[in-house]
Amino acid sequence: MPRRNNFLYIFLSLLFLSFVIFAASKIGLLKPLDSLGKGILSPVQALTYGVYAKLTDFGSSAQIELLKAENIALTKKLIDQNKLIGDNKALRDQFQTQNPKSLSLMEADVIGAPGFIPGISIPETLVLDRGENDGVKIGQAVVYEDNLIGKIIKTSAYLSSVVLISNSSSSFTAKTMSTQALGVIEGQGGGEMILGDVVLSDTLQKKDTVLTKGDVNSGGIGIPPDLVVGEIVSVSKFPSDLFQKANLKSKINFSKLTKVFIIVNNQ
Amino acid sequence: MKFSAFFLLIIALILEASLTTIPFVFLGLLVFMAVSRGNWLLVLGFIFGILLDLVSFKTLGISSIFFITFLFFVLLYQSKFEIATNTFVLVTSFLGSLGYLILIGYHDSLIFQAILSSIIGLLLFKLIQNSKIKSES
Numbered sequence: 001m002p003r004r005n006n007f008l009y010i011f012l013s014l015l016f017l018s019f020v021i022f023a024a025s026k027i028g029l030l031k032p033l034d035s036l037g038k039g040i041l042s043p044v045q046a047l048t049y050g051v052y053a054k055l056t057d058f059g060s061s062a063q064i065e066l067l068k069a070e071n072i073a074l075t076k077k078l079i080d081q082n083k084l085i086g087d088n089k090a091l092r093d094q095f096q097t098q099n100p101k102s103l104s105l106m107e108a109d110v111i112g113a114p115g116f117i118p119g120i121s122i123p124e125t126l127v128l129d130r131g132e133n134d135g136v137k138i139g140q141a142v143v144y145e146d147n148l149i150g151k152i153i154k155t156s157a158y159l160s161s162v163v164l165i166s167n168s169s170s171s172f173t174a175k176t177m178s179t180q181a182l183g184v185i186e187g188q189g190g191g192e193m194i195l196g197d198v199v200l201s202d203t204l205q206k207k208d209t210v211l212t213k214g215d216v217n218s219g220g221i222g223i224p225p226d227l228v229v230g231e232i233v234s235v236s237k238f239p240s241d242l243f244q245k246a247n248l249k250s251k252i253n254f255s256k257l258t259k260v261f262i263i264v265n266n267q
Numbered sequence: 268m269k270f271s272a273f274f275l276l277i278i279a280l281i282l283e284a285s286l287t288t289i290p291f292v293f294l295g296l297l298v299f300m301a302v303s304r305g306n307w308l309l310v311l312g313f314i315f316g317i318l319l320d321l322v323s324f325k326t327l328g329i330s331s332i333f334f335i336t337f338l339f340f341v342l343l344y345q346s347k348f349e350i351a352t353n354t355f356v357l358v359t360s361f362l363g364s365l366g367y368l369i370l371i372g373y374h375d376s377l378i379f380q381a382i383l384s385s386i387i388g389l390l391l392f393k394l395i396q397n398s399k400i401k402s403e404s
Contacts, residue, residue, distance in 0.1 A: 006306060011342075014312075014335050018317075018332045019328065020328075022331075024327075025328055037318075045281070048282070048285035112284055112323070113286065114323060121376060127323075
């Protein structure tokens with residue numbers, strides 16, 4: 001009986017303490033301690049994630065990786081070229097053209113990927129080693145080269161959390177590169193995305209690249225236009241439906257990302 | 268035992284914070300409780316719960332509340348029944364992982380993760396149990 005009482009007292013005191021901490025954390029009293037802890041522990045997370053990324057990369061063929069990188073570079077060139085063609089056309093039509101706005105990028109290391117089972121699933125969110133102290137704000141876009149990776153959803157003083165474009169809670173407007181068909185991207189989880197709500201009169205083509213339509217607020221925060229979302233892998237179009245849709249695949253392997261860039265200012 | 272529990276829980280914390288949602292810290296605590304039945308694991312549950320919340324963007328204290336409550340019920344159960352059995356570890360690690368994942372808001376591959384957790388829990392239990400037997404003999 002004394003042993004039982006002993007653990008009952010320990011349990012009750014720890015439970016009380018946990019509830020006090022929980023309540024204090026909920027109302028924001030522990031924010032400095034929380035930030036300090038995250039600041040201390042983030043290098044360890046970065047190291048672990050970096051080691052893991054290197055280990056999983058070990059088995060993949062160097063030539064495939066090279067081809068993937070080339071593919072990304074070529075897509076970027078194609079987008080630039082399309083943009084130039086569009087600009088020229090607009091000039092010819094005597095429309096005023098706008099210069100592409102300069103994007104200010106902040107480099108960030110991926111230090112964690114909650115919701116990720118190595119070898120089985122791909123990450124749904126990423127944790128970055130940049131936070132409010134570096135100017136990171138909720139809603140900012142995260143990119144890798146010209147590819148959209150996701151959007152900041154949570155921040156602390158030293159860290160931030162990114163919801164990936166393939167996450168089931170992710171949704172934003174997009175257009176296809178060659179046909180300019182407009183639609184809404186909806187993440188499906190597990191690296192899958194759907195370009196939906198595309199009117200039947202628009203054309204969706206397999207292997208067409210999908211770009212962001214742009215969703216930046218007056219404060220300069222949000223997803224800028226013309227970032228690569230992915231490539232169309234299949235199209236579903238039925239005459240009886242109001243809209244058509246397409247399945248997309250990102251050109252980026254989210255589980256291999258170790259470094260990304262946060263767009264801190266769209267102005 | 269205390270030192271090896273602390274060391275293993277540190278590794279579990281790093282893995283859970285960086286790579287995966289499989290609740291390694293919870294599994295470590297549960298398995299050590301099944302093997303050693305020590306009250307000190309309640310204290311470790313509290314400390315590692317806070318550390319886990321700190322590194323994984325959760326409200327501080329939520330994991331601690333779950334860990335110590337679950338371990339308390341295991342301690343209550345062990346006064347009536349045998350807990351150092353494969354069945355007990357398999358069932359409790361499945362139910363505990365499922366509850367924990369729901370509590371922290373993960374919905375993807377929930378059942379799969381819970382099954383995987385129970386298998387990992389069982390393997391960890393056998394490993395720790397064997398090393399305990401070896402060290403005692």
